[in-house]
Amino acid sequence: MTYSTLEQRLDRCSINTATLGHRLPIGQTLELIARAGFGHVAPWRRDLQDSDLKQTRRQLRDCGLKVNAYCRSTYLPAATRAGFEAALADNRRAIEDAAELQAECFIMVVGGLPEGSRDLSAARSQVSEGIGLLLDHARQHNVALALEPLHPMYAADRSCLSTLEQALDLCHTLEPDGFQHLGVAIDAYHCWWDPKLAEQVQRAGRQQRILGLHLSDWLVPTRDLLLDRGMMGDGVIDLQGLRHDVESAGYQGTIEVEIFSRDNWWQRAPDEVLRTCAERLQKRC
């Protein structure tokens, strides 16, 4: 058994920059995260768009932060072939940036239905085709792609990839000989409800496909479909049980906090948010 608490192990932990609400320049964000003791960061593209990647890379090195994941892909399904090709091109640029940042993986949030469509099967076919094409580029740049299934409540507008089983099926189709550059990110918020979660976590572990574990909590009641995630311990997810399952399946990587919380945590000072993340990771996860 490989499970132990995260007490004194913030070096294993990461802050996804969305957790701070995208409010500060990236330089300041990295400084705060490092100063709070975290060993990793998962930056969003939007937080880096006005900055020089080489300078960011230097700062990361200087403050001792590693990039466990780079967030995230442009949605793949599109109403036109030109739209699909444009999404691919944008994702190829992002994969190059992920390589530049030495990110351990590039997070793939695949997208939902194109405008005006009710055809989930067609969207899923585009996703499969698109990931297959991007995988070549990822291989060339030695970047791992982490498919992140999102909660089914985002199937229409954010991700027609909704379960870990579905993501692993896609991995198997596109990389039938086992893990090379395609795996999954397991996000507690998106997957906690799934009756097949434990079984699929084991399957993911056997195939060495687990590239990330994201934590937050499901609040009761949840007041907004997108921006009302909870801090670990404030909701109903058995986060310790999930981490136990994921680590028992062989995952020894980074534990990342990703909280979208417009009316609560995004209203608080970044230092307070980071301190709370650190406490909850060590005591409640």
Added chain:
Amino acid sequence: MTYSTLEQRLDRCSINTATLGHRLPIGQTLELIARAGFGHVAPWRRDLQDSDLKQTRRQLRDCGLKVNAYCRSTYLPAATRAGFEAALADNRRAIEDAAELQAECFIMVVGGLPEGSRDLSAARSQVSEGIGLLLDHARQHNVALALEPLHPMYAADRSCLSTLEQALDLCHTLEPDGFQHLGVAIDAYHCWWDPKLAEQVQRAGRQQRILGLHLSDWLVPTRDLLLDRGMMGDGVIDLQGLRHDVESAGYQGTIEVEIFSRDNWWQRAPDEVLRTCAERLQKRC
């Protein structure tokens, strides 16, 4: 192939009383639904609690309405054994009422996590035990129980039964020799996102477990987790495709409309809601 439009087939269609927002006395509700041409109604217990069941049954007969389903069970998982037993007792009374109303089935919305619990497995065990116990009572009263998996966004507070696959697994466990009194209700809103939906609909059909098909639509954006369902045609669900799949799997029963819509349809006159349901069923489903 058994699929055809619902044009001129409102006799096959049902209105779930929640669609009208629980605003009128049941007598008036039944009158409006019958007058609008529907052949069936799915009443909620709360709409009948102040009325005499025998009188309701007479009115149903007089206005030519059948009860395709009676809504719904009291949640099963409870923090204490006494709470669990109380839920069972209440559900037994409801099953007796369903028999009195000659309802084709009793809808089981099984409940989520008990207060203070993070243990989904324990909740699911209670559900399994509870359904098993209620099945005896259902058999005695010749009432079919329809397990209704709810959308995963309700896993915490309404239903730890989240997918059709999970519901059918439970049916198979409790009634291993095939359908007798335990089946499923397939609700488009709850199931549309599921990558295994088509496969599991076929499985349900093979086992003759499909006891109902509920329609509404998923709006983009959805502004409330519970009370922002759309009218058929206003959202992104491929309702024709779903009905086609369900009927191809052998289901020839009632098509029911169940829409919770606090800020839109519940603000409109019941007659307008019923007229719109009738139009959309005939043209868009």
